Amino acid sequence: MKYLFENTNCEVLNTTALTYNTSSNKVIEKCGFKLIDTIKIDGENYYYYKLKKVNGNIKT
Numbered sequence: 001m002k003y004l005f006e007n008t009n010c011e012v013l014n015t016t017a018l019t020y021n022t023s024s025n026k027v028i029e030k031c032g033f034k035l036i037d038t039i040k041i042d043g044e045n046y047y048y049y050k051l052k053k054v055n056g057n058i059k060t
Helices: 002-007 022-030
Strands: 012-018 034-041 044-054 057-059
Touching: 012 022, 022 044
Parallel strands: none
Antiparallel strands: 012 044, 034 044, 044 057
16 A cells, blocks of 8 residues: 555545454554445445545555
8 A cells, every 4th residue: 555655646545344344344444444434335334444645644
Protein backbone atom coordinates (compact mmCIF):
# COMPACT_ATOMS: atom_id res chain seq x y z
CA MET A 1 0.00 0.00 0.00
CA LYS A 2 2.87 2.33 0.77
CA TYR A 3 4.23 1.77 -2.74
CA LEU A 4 0.82 2.46 -4.25
CA PHE A 5 0.38 5.75 -2.37
CA GLU A 6 3.96 6.90 -3.04
CA ASN A 7 4.07 6.04 -6.74
CA THR A 8 0.54 6.72 -8.02
CA ASN A 9 -2.09 9.41 -7.67
CA CYS A 10 -4.31 7.07 -5.62
CA GLU A 11 -5.68 8.92 -2.59
CA VAL A 12 -8.04 6.38 -0.99
CA LEU A 13 -8.30 2.60 -0.70
CA ASN A 14 -11.63 0.97 0.17
CA THR A 15 -12.30 -2.58 1.23
CA THR A 16 -15.08 -4.71 2.64
CA ALA A 17 -15.27 -7.98 4.55
CA LEU A 18 -18.17 -10.02 5.80
CA THR A 19 -18.93 -9.12 9.40
CA TYR A 20 -18.50 -12.71 10.57
CA ASN A 21 -15.14 -13.16 8.81
CA THR A 22 -13.05 -12.36 11.88
CA SER A 23 -9.72 -13.30 10.32
CA SER A 24 -10.14 -11.00 7.33
CA ASN A 25 -11.31 -8.13 9.51
CA LYS A 26 -8.25 -8.49 11.76
CA VAL A 27 -5.89 -8.40 8.77
CA ILE A 28 -7.64 -5.35 7.30
CA GLU A 29 -7.40 -3.49 10.63
CA LYS A 30 -3.73 -4.48 11.07
CA CYS A 31 -3.05 -2.93 7.66
CA GLY A 32 -4.30 0.39 9.01
CA PHE A 33 -7.78 0.56 7.50
CA LYS A 34 -10.41 2.43 9.54
CA LEU A 35 -13.86 0.92 10.00
CA ILE A 36 -16.36 3.33 8.46
CA ASP A 37 -19.71 1.56 8.55
CA THR A 38 -21.62 -1.69 8.20
CA ILE A 39 -23.24 -2.10 4.79
CA LYS A 40 -25.48 -4.70 3.19
CA ILE A 41 -24.52 -6.29 -0.15
CA ASP A 42 -26.76 -8.97 -1.68
CA GLY A 43 -28.45 -9.52 1.68
CA GLU A 44 -25.18 -10.02 3.63
CA ASN A 45 -23.68 -7.64 6.20
CA TYR A 46 -20.20 -6.33 5.48
CA TYR A 47 -17.82 -4.04 7.32
CA TYR A 48 -16.71 -1.17 5.11
CA TYR A 49 -13.17 0.14 5.66
CA LYS A 50 -11.17 3.05 4.24
CA LEU A 51 -7.48 4.00 4.15
CA LYS A 52 -6.55 7.55 3.05
CA LYS A 53 -3.41 9.34 1.93
CA VAL A 54 -3.12 12.80 3.48
CA ASN A 55 -0.22 15.14 2.60
CA GLY A 56 1.68 12.20 1.14
CA ASN A 57 1.28 10.05 4.24
CA ILE A 58 -1.03 7.15 5.00
CA LYS A 59 -3.70 8.23 7.49
CA THR A 60 -5.66 5.68 9.46
